[in-house]
Amino acid sequence: MNVYTPILVLGILAFGFAVFSIVIASFTGPKRYNRAKYAAYECGIEPTPQPMGGGRFPVKFYLTAMMFIIFDIELVFLYPWAVSADALGAFGLIAIFLFLINLCLPYAFEWRRGGLEWD
Amino acid sequence: MNTFTAPEIDYVAIAPILIVAIAALLSVLTETFLPRSVRRPVQMILTLISLIGALIVLVINRDIRTITGGGAVAIDGPALVLMGTILILALLSAFLVAERSLDSLGDSFAPSAAALPGSVDEREFSARGYFQTEIWTLFLFAVLGMLAFVVANDLLFMFVALEVMSLPLYLMVGMARRRRLLSQEAALKYFVLGAFSSAFFIFGAGLVYGFAGSISLPEINDALASTAGETLLIVIGMAMLLVGLLFKVGAVPFHQWTPDVYQGAPTPITAFMGATVKVAAFGAMMRLLYVAFSGIQWDWEIILWAVSILSMIIGSLIALTQSDVKRMLAYSAIAQSGFILVGVVAASPSGISAVMFYLIAYGLVTVGTLAVISMVRDSTGEATHLSKWAGLGKKSPVLGAVMAVFMLSLAGIPLTSGFVIKFSVFAAGIAEGDTWLVIAAVVASIIAAFFYVRVIVVMFFSAPNENTASVAVPSIFTTITVAATVTATLVLGIIPQPMIDLLTNAGIFIR
Amino acid sequence: MDPIYYIYLATLLFSIGAIGVLVRRNAIIVFMSVELMLNAANLVFVAFARMNGNLDGQTVAFFVMVVAAAEVVVGLAIIVQVFRTRASASIDEPNLLKY
Numbered sequence: 021m022n023v024y025t026p027i028l029v030l031g032i033l034a035f036g037f038a039v040f041s042i043v044i045a046s047f048t049g050p051k052r053y054n055r056a057k058y059a060a061y062e063c064g065i066e067p068t069p070q071p072m073g074g075g076r077f078p079v080k081f082y083l084t085a086m087m088f089i090i091f092d093i094e095l096v097f098l099y100p101w102a103v104s105a106d107a108l109g110a111f112g113l114i115a116i117f118l119f120l121i122n123l124c125l126p127y128a129f130e131w132r133r134g135g136l137e138w139d
Numbered sequence: 140m141n142t143f144t145a146p147e148i149d150y151v152a153i154a155p156i157l158i159v160a161i162a163a164l165l166s167v168l169t170e171t172f173l174p175r176s177v178r179r180p181v182q183m184i185l186t187l188i189s190l191i192g193a194l195i196v197l198v199i200n201r202d203i204r205t206i207t208g209g210g211a212v213a214i215d216g217p218a219l220v221l222m223g224t225i226l227i228l229a230l231l232s233a234f235l236v237a238e239r240s241l242d243s244l245g246d247s248f249a250p251s252a253a254a255l256p257g258s259v260d261e262r263e264f265s266a267r268g269y270f271q272t273e274i275w276t277l278f279l280f281a282v283l284g285m286l287a288f289v290v291a292n293d294l295l296f297m298f299v300a301l302e303v304m305s306l307p308l309y310l311m312v313g314m315a316r317r318r319r320l321l322s323q324e325a326a327l328k329y330f331v332l333g334a335f336s337s338a339f340f341i342f343g344a345g346l347v348y349g350f351a352g353s354i355s356l357p358e359i360n361d362a363l364a365s366t367a368g369e370t371l372l373i374v375i376g377m378a379m380l381l382v383g384l385l386f387k388v389g390a391v392p393f394h395q396w397t398p399d400v401y402q403g404a405p406t407p408i409t410a411f412m413g414a415t416v417k418v419a420a421f422g423a424m425m426r427l428l429y430v431a432f433s434g435i436q437w438d439w440e441i442i443l444w445a446v447s448i449l450s451m452i453i454g455s456l457i458a459l460t461q462s463d464v465k466r467m468l469a470y471s472a473i474a475q476s477g478f479i480l481v482g483v484v485a486a487s488p489s490g491i492s493a494v495m496f497y498l499i500a501y502g503l504v505t506v507g508t509l510a511v512i513s514m515v516r517d518s519t520g521e522a523t524h525l526s527k528w529a530g531l532g533k534k535s536p537v538l539g540a541v542m543a544v545f546m547l548s549l550a551g552i553p554l555t556s557g558f559v560i561k562f563s564v565f566a567a568g569i570a571e572g573d574t575w576l577v578i579a580a581v582v583a584s585i586i587a588a589f590f591y592v593r594v595i596v597v598m599f600f601s602a603p604n605e606n607t608a609s610v611a612v613p614s615i616f617t618t619i620t621v622a623a624t625v626t627a628t629l630v631l632g633i634i635p636q637p638m639i640d641l642l643t644n645a646g647i648f649i650r
Numbered sequence: 651m652d653p654i655y656y657i658y659l660a661t662l663l664f665s666i667g668a669i670g671v672l673v674r675r676n677a678i679i680v681f682m683s684v685e686l687m688l689n690a691a692n693l694v695f696v697a698f699a700r701m702n703g704n705l706d707g708q709t710v711a712f713f714v715m716v717v718a719a720a721e722v723v724v725g726l727a728i729i730v731q732v733f734r735t736r737a738s739a740s741i742d743e744p745n746l747l748k749y
Binding site: 302341345 | 729
């Protein structure tokens with residue numbers, strides 16, 4: 021059972037942090053309400069009322085979705101490395117760093133080209 | 140837990156691939172951090188240095204025969220030859236990509252592929268004199284994929300290489316500066332059908348893995364040798380792998396994308412993909428069939444027989460009816476795939492060297508022909524309709540003569556490389572007893588000769604009229620490509636022996 | 651449970667995807683069908699990895715996922731561009747290229 025103790029501790033810590041954040045935010049956060057604050061989503065499109073035929077999504081959503089998909093799924097390679105990081109040793113560490121550097125290059129490209137800006 | 144031993148990687152043996160990979164990453168950095176004004180020269184120099192550097196390393200490495208990277212990479216004679224071919228053809232196509240004096244607007248690529256055709260943005264980009272430089276990054280990644288494709292010794296690496304090769308090509312096809320709707324349409328069709336075929340490839344790989352319990356090509360061969368049962372699984376798997384590869388070479392019945400993509404793509408990209416993708420895909424196909432599936436040769440032979448005959452006959456017959464030069468070349472490419480398959484079916488050392496010779500000579504002619512096509516222009520850009528070529532040979536004798544050499548070579552007339560390659564492929568076929576296949580190939584090449592010769596007839600034996608296109612004056616880039624390809628075509632046709640010796644010495648695919 | 655049923659399921663999914671590519675007309679749905687085919691291949695690899703008792707198949711599944719994601723991005727870029735130009739995502743409408 022010892023193995024699961026860290027997970028339990030982590031769970032308690034996470035729960036405690038969540039409660040702490042919510043409580044502390046209600047004391048310290050500024051309270052300026054406006055129409056946007058009351059909307060269901062602070063960003064993105066209005067879910068209701070839907071126009072006829074479902075309406076159209078701005079193309080920007082596709083761009084964001086595409087970037088999310090590519091950078092999100094590339095990280096899947098970290099999982100097999102992470103579970104056997106000890107066994108893989110220095111070779112695995114170097115390999116995964118090279119991989120992450122490769123991943124940073126297109127991210128930098130995206131950022132410099134304004135792919136991360138909404139307007 | 141098992142102890143982990145890191146795979147042995149022979150960095151010297153794979154140095155040519157690493158050079159192109161590093162250049163491709165540097166090219167991303169160039170796009171990211173350098174100001175727009177210096178990107179183009181930096182990208183060009185980077186491409187040039189990396190391709191030439193890889194070629195030099197390849198020549199130094201010429202005696203290396205090894206399997207490395209945990210069995211995923213096989214560097215053998217054919218792999219070295221095919222890598223060299225890809226690098227040379229890529230270099231010659233890179234000159235065409237760099238060309239910008241043919242068109243009054245600049246190079247062949249849309250200044251911003253994301254701007255809508257005919258929009259204010261697009262006009263503004265053109266007016267500011269912006270140029271597309273991301274094409275170089277995509278170009279390098281495509282070359283990287285091709286190099287990896289011909290050395291891939293397991294199905295996973297082969298699949299990843301296939302995608303690294305294909306994805307940049309889908310994008311590059313859609314980047315033409317003029318006739319952008321056509322270009323985008325070609326990209327869409329190429330992408331949808333390409334993704335469809337690579338799904339077949341990976342599903343077939345799954346079935347083969349299920350049979351053999353391994354994705355490594357030599358181990359699949361061992362599994363085939365040791366088991367007798369369950370052959371349906373492996374035959375279906377092998378056939379689906381072949382679907383993916385035959386799609387890439389544009390063989391009937393997987394050819395529908397070829398005409399549209401050849402016509403819609405920017406001409407330098409048509410030259411690049413038309414020449415190099417065939418080399419890469421046929422290289423991978425031969426390795427797959429000879430290394431992994433030599434145990435069920437009878438099964439794939441019969442498939443390739445049918446595909447070969449269909450490609451030759453259908454490609455040649457439809458090419459006869461074409462009135463657009465680029466489209467005609469696409470159907471010619473389909474027919475030529477059929478001719479190359481005759482050598483693949485032969486499955487002998489002489490067959491391997493004949494196929495490699497075919498790929499080299501055909502690739503050079505393809506790049507050369509499309510370089511010539513990119514020079515023939517009227518007010519709307521390239522004039523690819525055959526009626527606009529009437530009397531072009533009289534108007535511009537040099538261009539006419541060069542085009543005539545390429546057409547004669549594609550038709551397989553003696554004293555050009557086309558004759559030697561057709562002869563060696565057919566000889567390899569006869570030697571392995573595929574007599575009927577070779578007879579069909581000879582008939583098809585007679586049909587094919589008609590439409591190649593028709594281009595020459597139109598150029599030289601009809602009078603120039605007001606519709607005849609003019610010939611743009613190329614810069615040094617296109618001139619180099621045309622001069623190199625036409626020289627190579629003639630030299631390989633007149634003294635083919637040194638090349639034949641080189642390819643015979645390259646030997647066979649190692650296990 | 652016999653892993654062979656996963657192979658039957660994967661074959662079925664692959665066929666549904668292949669038919670989807672051939673008969674559907676909306677580029678996005680054609681595209682989803684291709685993804686279905688790739689995921690069917692993934693299922694084959696994982697099921698056979700179990701049956702063969704080695705991990706090669708699971709490794710392949712990771713790579714296929716990533717390649718599929720890369721394909722999505724390239725494909726959506728092309729489809730969105732065609733869509734913006736023509737205000738339609740039908741793959742029958744682009745028909746300028748024929749002889």
